[in-house]
Structures are given as structure tokens and as C-alpha cells.
Amino acid sequence: MNTKVLKILADNARCSIEDIATMTGLSLKEVTDEIGELEAAGLIRGYKAVIDWEKLDNASVSALIELKVIPQDRFGFENIAETIMKYKEVETVYLMSGSYDLCVIVKGKTFQEVARFVAKELATMREVTSTATHFVLRRYKELDVELVDGEQDDRGAYSL
Amino acid sequence: MxxxxxxxxxxxxxxxxxxxxxxxxxxxxxxxxxxxxxxxxxxxxxPWHIRREGIKSLENSKTRYTSNAGLIELRREICNYVSRRYGVEYAADSEVLVTVGGSEGIDGAIRAIVAPGDEVIIPQPSFVCYEPIVRLAGGTPVIIELKAENQFRLTAEELRGAITDKTKLLVFPFPCNPTGAVMEKEDVEAIAEVLRDTSICVLSDEIYSELTYGGKSHVSIASVEGMRERTILINGFSKSYSMTGWRMGYACAPAPIIAQMTKIHQFAIMSAPTTSQYAAIEALRNGDxxxxxxxxxxxxxxxxxxxxxxxxxxxxxxxxxxxxxxxxxxxxxxxxxxxxxxxxxxxxxxxxxxxxxxxxxxxxxxxxxxxxxxxxxxxxxxxxxxxxxx
Structure with a gap:
């Protein structure tokens, strides 16, 4: 497998097949096949834009929820995790090591909406023994992309 | 007035x-x-870990001059690096000088070698500093015009044609700014063959040595038989570790040459920036x-x-x-x-x-x-x- 293609796409999912071919030295067909295989094998799961939602007036809010969960016979955490991930409000679900079990990132229009979702949907699940909700106040960096306007190119136009 | x-x-x-x-x-x-x-x-x-070492050195009050030739730990790391990457051995205590960027090394090398009337062969297109420094030293630049049909490499024939009995030094600037040309092993061997039985020295400006493409690593002319004794190898941290503003470079050469360059450096510069030297140690240790x-x-x-x-x-x-x-x-x-x-x-x-x-x-x-x-x-x-x- 050529991880170069993956690295380029991870950095810029909009990079064209032509540019990927040029940059890696592969042929157009090789790149197309490679990407097809990566998608078929489930290595590439999607292509999304990194958006700074805070720039919108009616920006949404997110919260990271720590869930403590009683693992079930035979299934462990699988069932409950897969149930939780089906909610459209849920953006991310991770099984964690340490003091809690599932990390769930929830998105909503308002603080109230997120709080209501946690109280009504997550906290009431039989397997869930406790929740702790942490609201996101500000995003600085997401998916490797800096969301704060950081360093400018201060190199000037010419140097030898 | x-x-x-x-x-x-x-x-x-x-x-x-x-x-x-x-x-x-x-x-x-x-x-x-x-x-x-x-x-x-x-x-x-x-890279952040390199910047952090610079910061740490400031926090620890490492704000004084270092020895003229540079911190001995840094010179040791430079020797290790040049040995493992280019296969040339230098002694840290007598054959390395830490300079203010590669530029100071070029200046010092030319001043240590060139006396009024001496000729210095400079292949062009190449970086802009060689000719003026040679003139300041009273030397005469002898320009070789490199050719696109040779991919801007220096050929043995071109070099032979430029040598006179006044030739003191060859400037050897590869990988080359501005052409991107490199000299591969056989190209370097051919140049070495011309120089081997002469007393002409080589100023090998290898500042872009890490930046080669297509699977072939840079070949230092100092690694070719008979060349180490006549070569001043100039390198630095600006291009390879993205450290231009730190002004960190070095020269490696036989002890008699480094001794004279160190004298010039001592009077002109004293010692290279201390903060940058600590950062440079980190670059060589953990920057691969x-x-x-x-x-x-x-x-x-x-x-x-x-x-x-x-x-x-x-x-x-x-x-x-x-x-x-x-x-x-x-x-x-x-x-x-x-x-x-x-x-x-x-x-x-x-x-x-x-x-x-x-x-x-x-x-x-x-x-x-x-x-x-x-x-x-x-x-x-x-x-x-x-x-x-x-």
C-alpha cells in the first residue's frame, strides 16, 4: 500500500487525482485504483470540510460527555456504544481508558438542547451509571487545522 | 564636508x-x-522541540559567550552527524568551527585561504556571496558558466579549462541555489580526479545537503579519496531544520585550516549565538x-x-x-x-x-x-x- 496517497488526502481531501499523481509519481490509473481500494477496504471513511462554525452567527454548541457504563455480558461496551452513535446529535464516540468509559461528543443548537439530550437520552439509559458534561468554549485547532489566525508568512517577497 | x-x-x-x-x-x-x-x-x-531547547537555555541563563569555536557538545554532535550522514570523520576539538550561518563559514574560509592575486574558481549560476567575498580578499574570481545541457553540473573538462597556476580555491556549491542541480557520486569523482595532484583547495558549500530527491543522498566531496585534506566543508541548520533566523552554521576542515578560520572568527564574531547553539544540539540529536x-x-x-x-x-x-x-x-x-x-x-x-x-x-x-x-x-x-x- 502506498501511504503517500493517504497522507496527501488526510491533509487535503480535495486534492485532485492529477495532482496526487504528479506529486507521488504514480499514474492516474494507479492513483484512482489506490483510492478505490482504500475506500472499499474501509480505510477511507469519508471526505469532510473542516469548518469553523463559530464564524456563523447562530453557531452550534458542542459538549464532551463522560459516560460511566456497566459493561454487558458477552457484549462489553459494544452494544451501548453502537446504540449511542446512532443519535444524530452524536458526533463522536470513543471507548476510553481511565476514570470513565465512553467519551461522547454531542452537538446541538443551544446549551439547553445539548443538556436536554444528555438528561433525556443518555442519562436515562439502563447501562449508564453517571454522566459529566463539559461544554466546549472555544476551538483552537481541529483535525490538525488551526482555527485561530496564527502565524503569518513574514518572509517578504524576495530573498536570495 | x-x-x-x-x-x-x-x-x-x-x-x-x-x-x-x-x-x-x-x-x-x-x-x-x-x-x-x-x-x-x-x-x-x-520544529517545536528545537525551539524549546533554545527557550530552555534562556531560562537556565545560558546567555554568555561560548568558547570561540562553539560549545564542545555541539561540535561533537556535528562530527557525529557528518560522519553518519556523509562518511567523513572530523575531530571535534580541532577540526570544527561553529559559525553565524553558513555565510560566515564561507567568508572565513575564503579569507583564510585567498591572498591578493590568487584566483578562485566559481561555477555560476550559484549563490551570490562568493564573488564579492573573493574580491574583498583581493582575489580574482574566475567564473565557470555552467550549462543547462549538463543539468548545471560542473564537469571535469570545464574545471580543467579554468585552472591556472594562480588557482587557489574551487567553490563547489552543490546542491545548488538557484538551479537545484546536484553532483552525483561519479560527477564528484570526476572533479576529484582533476584536483587530486594539485594543491587547490575546495570550499564545499553543502547547506542544501539534506534536500535531495529521487532516492540518491548527497555525496560530500570531502568523502572522496584525497579530498578531505583540501576541503572546507560548509553546512548549517538553516535549510535542513528550517532555522534560517537562528544563524547557525559550521565549517569542518583539517586542523591547520580551522585554526586560521577560528582566529578570524574570534576577532570578527567572538562566538556564534549561544541560544542558537543549544537549539542546534537538539536539532542534531533528535531532528532526523x-x-x-x-x-x-x-x-x-x-x-x-x-x-x-x-x-x-x-x-x-x-x-x-x-x-x-x-x-x-x-x-x-x-x-x-x-x-x-x-x-x-x-x-x-x-x-x-x-x-x-x-x-x-x-x-x-x-x-x-x-x-x-x-x-x-x-x-x-x-x-x-x-x-x-x-
Whole structure:
């Protein structure tokens, strides 16, 4: 497998097949096949834009929820995790090591909406023994992309 | 009234030409929205762990002079590095000098070797500092005009043709700024063969040694039989570790040469910046992965740019080193300067005229790929428009 293609796409999912071919030295067909295989094998799961939602007036809010969960016979955490991930409000679900079990990132229009979702949907699940909700106040960096306007190119136009 | 014409050194006033890009710098300074491919330094910030060591040294009050030749730990790391990467052994206590960038090493080497009347062979197009420094030392630059059909490599034949009984030094600047040319093992061997039975020294400016592409690593001329004794190897941290502003370089050479260079350095500089020396130790100890990552990124940009120029009909030989392309602009009928000025004024794209790097750079422009791929593509599409409109 050529991880170069993956690295380029991870950095810029909009990079064209032509540019990927040029940059890696592969042929157009090789790149197309490679990407097809990566998608078929489930290595590439999607292509999304990194958006700074805070720039919108009616920006949404997110919260990271720590869930403590009683693992079930035979299934462990699988069932409950897969149930939780089906909610459209849920953006991310991770099984964690340490003091809690599932990390769930929830998105909503308002603080109230997120709080209501946690109280009504997550906290009431039989397997869930406790929740702790942490609201996101500000995003600085997401998916490797800096969301704060950081360093400018201060190199000037010419140097030898 | 003081007459500055009589006060100033006529060699400096008359024989040293101002840099060939100053005019463009001024034009660009008055413009908005210039998109530049004109710089000779990396876009990456210095890797954080290297910066952190610089910061830590300040916190620990490492704010005094170091020994003239540089911290011994740094000189040891330099020796390890040159040995493991290029297979040349130097003694840390007597054969290494830590300098203020590669530039100071070049200056010191030329001043230590060249006396008035001596000839110094300089292949061009190449970096702009060699000729003026040789003139300041009273030496005579002897220019070899490298050829596009040789991929701007120096050939044994060209070198033989330039040697006289006054030749003292050969400047050997590969991988080359501005052409991106490299000298591979057999090319270097051929040059060594010409020099082996002479007493001509070599100033090997290897500042771009880490930036080679296509699977072949840089070959230091000092590693070739009979060359170590006559070579002053200049290298540094600016290009490989993205540390231009730290001003950190070094020279490695036999002890008798380093002893004289250290004398000059001691009186002119005292010691290289202490903060930077601590950062440089970290770069050599733990910076290999950073270099690998940056080189992989440069390589992708390089392919994108060479392909782009060839597609829009600007002949561009494949550069195998540094971070520049050197496409020909001959089909436009313009001089390099005209091309760069027109391109800047009409499309706001900044590239450097090849003629700034010597007469043989006429008909070419230097284009840097120290920029993001999006930036490079935007600049290329403006250049394509420009070519269509002229």
C-alpha cells in the first residue's frame, strides 16, 4: 500500500487525482485504483470540510460527555456504544481508558438542547451509571487545522 | 564636508555590485496581493522541540559567550552527524568551527585561504556571496558558466579549462541555489580526479545537503579519496531544520585550516549565538524525523511545480536538490529581469531573475517551492495567464 496517497488526502481531501499523481509519481490509473481500494477496504471513511462554525452567527454548541457504563455480558461496551452513535446529535464516540468509559461528543443548537439530550437520552439509559458534561468554549485547532489566525508568512517577497 | 568618495573603500564601492533583487523588492513593497515564489528559505517553522531547547537555555541563563569555536557538545554532535550522514570523520576539538550561518563559514574560509592575486574558481549560476567575498580578499574570481545541457553540473573538462597556476580555491556549491542541480557520486569523482595532484583547495558549500530527491543522498566531496585534506566543508541548520533566523552554521576542515578560520572568527564574531547553539544540539540529536517529513513535503511540491512548468511550456529540467526550479524563459524573448518585472507588475507574482546568480543565469528564473501546494498552483496559473498574454 502506498501511504503517500493517504497522507496527501488526510491533509487535503480535495486534492485532485492529477495532482496526487504528479506529486507521488504514480499514474492516474494507479492513483484512482489506490483510492478505490482504500475506500472499499474501509480505510477511507469519508471526505469532510473542516469548518469553523463559530464564524456563523447562530453557531452550534458542542459538549464532551463522560459516560460511566456497566459493561454487558458477552457484549462489553459494544452494544451501548453502537446504540449511542446512532443519535444524530452524536458526533463522536470513543471507548476510553481511565476514570470513565465512553467519551461522547454531542452537538446541538443551544446549551439547553445539548443538556436536554444528555438528561433525556443518555442519562436515562439502563447501562449508564453517571454522566459529566463539559461544554466546549472555544476551538483552537481541529483535525490538525488551526482555527485561530496564527502565524503569518513574514518572509517578504524576495530573498536570495 | 567629508568626501565619502575618498573615505570609502573603492573595492567595496566599485567592485561589489548591489544584489540583483533589490529593485524587485522595492516594486513589490508598494503592491498589494503579491503572491511570491521568490524566497530562499523554508516556510516551515523551526520544529517545536528545537525551539524549546533554545527557550530552555534562556531560562537556565545560558546567555554568555561560548568558547570561540562553539560549545564542545555541539561540535561533537556535528562530527557525529557528518560522519553518519556523509562518511567523513572530523575531530571535534580541532577540526570544527561553529559559525553565524553558513555565510560566515564561507567568508572565513575564503579569507583564510585567498591572498591578493590568487584566483578562485566559481561555477555560476550559484549563490551570490562568493564573488564579492573573493574580491574583498583581493582575489580574482574566475567564473565557470555552467550549462543547462549538463543539468548545471560542473564537469571535469570545464574545471580543467579554468585552472591556472594562480588557482587557489574551487567553490563547489552543490546542491545548488538557484538551479537545484546536484553532483552525483561519479560527477564528484570526476572533479576529484582533476584536483587530486594539485594543491587547490575546495570550499564545499553543502547547506542544501539534506534536500535531495529521487532516492540518491548527497555525496560530500570531502568523502572522496584525497579530498578531505583540501576541503572546507560548509553546512548549517538553516535549510535542513528550517532555522534560517537562528544563524547557525559550521565549517569542518583539517586542523591547520580551522585554526586560521577560528582566529578570524574570534576577532570578527567572538562566538556564534549561544541560544542558537543549544537549539542546534537538539536539532542534531533528535531532528532526523523532522528533516524526513520536510523533505517528503518538498518533494511533492517539486514534482507539482516541475510538472506545472512543463505543462505551460516553460522548459524546466528536473532539479534533484535544494528547493528551487530553474525554468527557461528564452521562448519569451525577454531578459530575465524584464520577465520578472513584467510578471510582477501584471500578475503580481514574484520570482527571481536567473541573472542575479551570474551571467549564465540569463534566460532563466529561479522559482522557489517553499510554499504550500495551493499557493504554488495559484502562482502557476497566473504565470500561465501571463505567458498567454505576452
Amino acid at each position: 567629508i568626501d565619502y568618495g575618498k573615505v570609502l573603500n573603492p573595492t567595496v564601492v566599485n567592485d561589489i555590485k548591489p544584489s540583483g533583487i533589490r529593485k524587485f523588492f522595492d516594486i513589490a513593497a508598494g503592491m498589494e496581493g503579491v503572491i511570491s515564489l521568490g524566497v530562499g528559505e523554508p516556510d516551515f517553522p523551526t 524525523d523532522d528533516v524526513t517529513t520536510m523533505v517528503a513535503e518538498y518533494d511533492m511540491r517539486r514534482r507539482l511545480m516541475v510538472n506545472g512548468f512543463n505543462k505551460i511550456g516553460m522548459d524546466c529540467f528536473e532539479p534533484k536538490g535544494a528547493f528551487y526550479c530553474f525554468p527557461s524563459i528564452k521562448r519569451t524573448g525577454m531578459t530575465s529581469e524584464e520577465f520578472c518585472e513584467e510578471l510582477l507588475r501584471s500578475k503580481k507574482v514574484a520570482v527571481v531573475p536567473g541573472s542575479a546568480f551570474g551571467r549564465s543565469g540569463e534566460g532563466f528564473v529561479r522559482v522557489s517551492y517553499c510554499y504550500s501546494t495551493d499557493h504554488i498552483k495559484e502562482a502557476l496559473s497566473r504565470i500561465e495567464e501571463f505567458l498567454r498574454e505576452i
